[in-house]
Amino acid sequence: MAAVLDLVDVTVRRGDSVLLDRVSWTVEEDERWVVLGPNGAGKTTLLQIASAQLFPTQGSVHVLEERLGSVDVFELRPRIGLTSAALAERIPRHETVHDVVVSAAYGVLGRWREMYDDLDHDRAESLLRELGAKHLAPRTFGTLSEGERKRVQIARALMSDPELLLLDEPAAGLDLGGREDLVSTLSMLAYDPDSPATVLVSHHVEEIPPGFTHALMLRQGRVVAAGLLDQTITEQHLSATFGMPLTVSHEDGRWAARRRTRAR
Numbered sequence: 001m002a003a004v005l006d007l008v009d010v011t012v013r014r015g016d017s018v019l020l021d022r023v024s025w026t027v028e029e030d031e032r033w034v035v036l037g038p039n040g041a042g043k044t045t046l047l048q049i050a051s052a053q054l055f056p057t058q059g060s061v062h063v064l065e066e067r068l069g070s071v072d073v074f075e076l077r078p079r080i081g082l083t084s085a086a087l088a089e090r091i092p093r094h095e096t097v098h099d100v101v102v103s104a105a106y107g108v109l110g111r112w113r114e115m116y117d118d119l120d121h122d123r124a125e126s127l128l129r130e131l132g133a134k135h136l137a138p139r140t141f142g143t144l145s146e147g148e149r150k151r152v153q154i155a156r157a158l159m160s161d162p163e164l165l166l167l168d169e170p171a172a173g174l175d176l177g178g179r180e181d182l183v184s185t186l187s188m189l190a191y192d193p194d195s196p197a198t199v200l201v202s203h204h205v206e207e208i209p210p211g212f213t214h215a216l217m218l219r220q221g222r223v224v225a226a227g228l229l230d231q232t233i234t235e236q237h238l239s240a241t242f243g244m245p246l247t248v249s250h251e252d253g254r255w256a257a258r259r260r261t262r263a264r
């Protein structure tokens with residue numbers, strides 16, 4: 001099976017700071033990864049590399065079997081679906097939800113002079129339906145709740161039928177109900193064999209959707225652990241990643257963590 005992401009000894013430096021420190025990581029086509037780590041661990045930097053927005057200072061990166069540095073990133077980027085707070089900021093608030101999604105077919109933000117065909121409109125509607133957001137299609141993006149915006153952004157990211165889906169903290173800012181709705185939606189996508197390889201960035205093990213297969217844990221730009229979820233999300237790894245003694249539980253496909261309260 002072909003690797004959709006292959007990083008070997010990737011280091012990213014900015015001035016004196018080391019944002020990523022010799023990270024090696026492979027993601028295969030049928031895998032769904034969660035990337036966990038505290039604020040500042042380098043998660044967003046890692047997704048910038050994976051989405052061909054940023055080149056490493058050192059190391060080699062293959063995205064969809066193309067080597068960064070020797071491929072035209074403008075041909076590569078449409079093959080990758082990305083959602084992040086920074087991208088959400090750039091969505092015009094007056095744009096209708098339907099147009100936010102359909103305009104991704106041409107990789108633009110804001111509907112302008114492009115001519116969309118019926119297939120594009122049908123695909124946008126069916127993605128909105130799949131994400132439980134069909135009723136929002138005529139609304140403007142600015143009038144949506146935070147949870148509704150997250151769904152629309154994921155529909156937009158899927159519009160170009162990407163081979164790799166990257167979600168940077170999609171649950172940030174959601175209330176409990178919003179988070180649970182999003183976890184269910186992401187779980188449905190994870191179990192769908194037609195879904196692209198997926199990488200979900202989060203701070204919280206509670207946000208790992210059932211159906212996700214692997215975890216990468218980062219602290220201060222370094223990989224603490226990586227591999228199958230069950231083997232990676234251990235008390236030892238989680239405590240090392242977040243820098244405090246944590247206990248972890250796994251029940252009904254969901255994970256939870258809290259500070260360890262007494263010596264064991």
Ligand SMILES: Nc1ncnc2c1ncn2[C@@H]1O[C@H](COP(=O)(O)OP(=O)(O)O)[C@@H](O)[C@H]1O
Binds near residue numbers: 039
């Ligand atoms: N352009 C930059 N110059 C220097 N430091 C940066 C720059 N961008 C990010 N950083 C720092 O790199 C670290 C990793 O950032 P980031 O990848 O955004 O972490 P995360 O997404 O895990 O919170 C943080 O400490 C951040 O302050």
Ligand SMILES: [Mg+2]
Binds near residue numbers: 043044045
């Ligand atoms: Mg981040």
